[in-house]
Each structure stands twice: as C-alpha cells, then as structure tokens.
Amino acid sequence: MNIASHIRSLRETLPPQVKVVAVSKFHPAEKIREAYDAGQRLFGESRVQELVAKQQLLPKDVEWHFIGSLQRNKVKQIAPFISLIHSVDSERLIQEVDRQAAACGRVIPCLLQLHIAQEETKSGFSPDECRRFLEEGSWKKCAHVQLAGMMGMATYTDNREQVRREFRLLRSLFEESRAHFFASDPAFRELSMGMSGDYPVAVEEGSTLIRVGTLIFGNR
Ligand SMILES: *Cc1c(COP(=O)(O)O)cnc(C)c1O
Numbered sequence: 754m755n756i757a758s759h760i761r762s763l764r765e766t767l768p769p770q771v772k773v774v775a776v777s778k779f780h781p782a783e784k785i786r787e788a789y790d791a792g793q794r795l796f797g798e799s800r801v802q803e804l805v806a807k808q809q810l811l812p813k814d815v816e817w818h819f820i821g822s823l824q825r826n827k828v829k830q831i832a833p834f835i836s837l838i839h840s841v842d843s844e845r846l847i848q849e850v851d852r853q854a855a856a857c858g859r860v861i862p863c864l865l866q867l868h869i870a871q872e873e874t875k876s877g878f879s880p881d882e883c884r885r886f887l888e889e890g891s892w893k894k895c896a897h898v899q900l901a902g903m904m905g906m907a908t909y910t911d912n913r914e915q916v917r918r919e920f921r922l923l924r925s926l927f928e929e930s931r932a933h934f935f936a937s938d939p940a941f942r943e944l945s946m947g948m949s950g951d952y953p954v955a956v957e958e959g960s961t962l963i964r965v966g967t968l969i970f971g972n973r
Contacts, residue, residue, distance in 0.1 A: 756784060757791035759969045767963075771956055774818050774945075776966030778803065779973040782810040788969065789815065797839070797964050801827040808834055820904075820964055822876055825849040833857050839904040839945050839964070842866045842877045844886060847895055854897035862901040864945055867926060869919040870908040877905065880926055887934050900935070902943030902961070903927045907951055916951050920958040927959075 763773060774797040777785045785796060785807060794814060798804035799821025808817055816836040823840055831838075832853035841847055841863040854861040865886075868877035878886060886892070892900060905923040907916040927944050935941035947955025947963035955963060966973065 756787040756969060760788060760791050760793055763965065763968060766953070767956060771960060772962050774820070774962055774964045775969050776820065776948075776964050777807070777970060778821075778966065780966075780970045782807050784970055785811055785815075795836075797966075801830050805830050818964075828853045829856075832859065832861065835861060837861075837901065837943075838863045839962075840864070840866045840876070841898075842868075844889075844891060847892055847898055851895035851897045860897050860899050862899045862940070864902050864904040864943060865900065865930075867903055867905040867923055869905040869923050871915070871919075872908055875906050880922070883926065883930070887930055899940050900938075901940055902945065903930070904945035904962075906948070907946070907955075909950070913951075913954060917954050917958060920946050920951075920955050920960070924959045 772795060774795045775788050775793050776797040778799045789812065795816045795818060797818040797820040804817060804819065817834060818837045818839060819831060819835055820839045823838065823846060825846055828849045838850065838861060841850065850861055850863060865883060866877035867883055868875055868879050903923060903926065907919040910916065923946055924944060931941055943961050944959055945962040945964060946960045949965050949967040952963040952965060
C-alpha cells in the first residue's frame with residue numbers, strides 16, 4: 754500500500770470531527786509531497802531544523818504543527834509560519850512564543866502538554882502544575898499566544914485499559930480547565946491525543962486531533 758491509501762483507510766475509520774496530523778518526522782520531503790498530493794494538509798514535526806528545511810521545500814498551504822520538545826532559543830525559527838504548537842509545557846516557553854509571535858505580528862495557537870503517562874521520559878505539566886499555571890494567570894497577558902487546548906501521550910504499553918485511563922484523565926483535565934478558564938473562549942477546543950498504536954482508544958475518549966506517523970509513512 755502507498756501513502757495515499759494509508760491516509761484514505763485511516764480517514765475511513767474516523768468520525769468527521771477528528772483531524773489527522775500526519776507525523777512526517779525523519780521522512781523526506783518527497784514522502785510528504787505524496788501525502789500532500791493525496792489531500793493531506795496537516796503535518797507534524799518534532800525538530801526545528803528539520804521542520805524549517807521541509808517548510809521551505811513544500812507548498813505554502815501546508816499547516817505545520819510542532820509536536821516535539823521545543824527549546825526556547827529555537828522558537829524564533831518557527832514563529833513566522835507554525836500553525837499549532839502541541840508541546841507548550843512551561844511558563845517561560847509560553848512567554849518566548851508570545852515574544853516571537855509578536856515580533857512576526859502573529860497570534861500562535863498552542864496546546865498545553867500534559868504528562869499523563871507512567872514514564873519518566875515524557876515531558877509536560879503534571880495535572881497540578883497545569884492547574885497552578887492556569888490559576889496563576891500570567892498566560893492571559895500573552896496576547897500573541899492563543900491557548901487552543903491540550904495534548905498528551907499515553908504510556909507505550911499493550912495494556913489498553915491503562916491507555917484508556919490516561920486519555921480519560923487528560924480529557925477530564927481538559928473539560929475542567931475549559932469550564933474554569935475558557936468558558937467564554939471557543940478557541941480552547943482541541944484535544945490532541947492518539948498515535949499510530951493507540952488512536953482508536955483516544956478517539957473513543959474524545960480526541961479531536963490524532964498524531965499519526967508510522968501508520969501513514971511506515972517505520973522511521
Ligand atoms: C513521533 C510522534 C508521534 C507519531 O508516532 P507514531 O507512533 O509513528 O504514529 C506522535 N506524537 C508525538 C509527540 C511524536 O513524537
């Protein structure tokens with residue numbers, strides 16, 4: 754099967770409100786072009802250098818999403834064009850995105866990344882850190898950042914019930930935060946959860962954006 758048919762058969766399994774971010778990291782621009790020609794417009798990358806190089810090679814109507822861990826000193830390079838940053842996990846990072854977005858005359862949509870997995874290696878706010886961050890309120894002064902929802906990664910495990918519990922936790926944090934802090938802000942609406950191995954569970958638990966690499970492009 755080729756990339757176009759992988760995208761089509763993935764799409765067929767999804768409810769219409771769920772968007773697919775095709776995670777193209779480590780795959781060359783020609784493969785992205787193949788997906789683009791099949792109608793795919795949302796692509797996810799996790800390294801700034803690689804993203805900037807690909808952005809220059811591909812059509813300008815691609816919507817690039819940043820999904821990896823983001824160093825503050827690299828925000829400047831993606832600020833002119835990035836459509837959504839999924840991985841904001843500190844106040845200092847939000848402030849830098851705000852500064853660089855202002856310099857470009859843009860408002861950059863961002864998701865708060867939550868640490869929901871039973872793994873030390875995955876980054877993100879803990880639920881309590883996130884509550885404190887929202888409560889403290891300095892983000893409201895970041896006029897060039899639009900908080901658009903939350904992102905999280907479940908534990909890499911065959912235990913589906915564990916994965917489901919983690920996605921449920923993220924969903925409930927999302928709903929709680931939306932009710933407390935964004936009741937009058939319809940832009941806070943995205944829940945980015947689910948990858949190749951666990952997206953069906955994520956969709957059942959309310960995901961609006963799935964980040965799928967391997968299922969579309971094959972192994973990296
Ligand atoms: C690489 C990556 C994905 C895609 O993973 P697959 O298992 O290839 O679908 C999704 N989200 C993040 C944050 C990633 O780094």
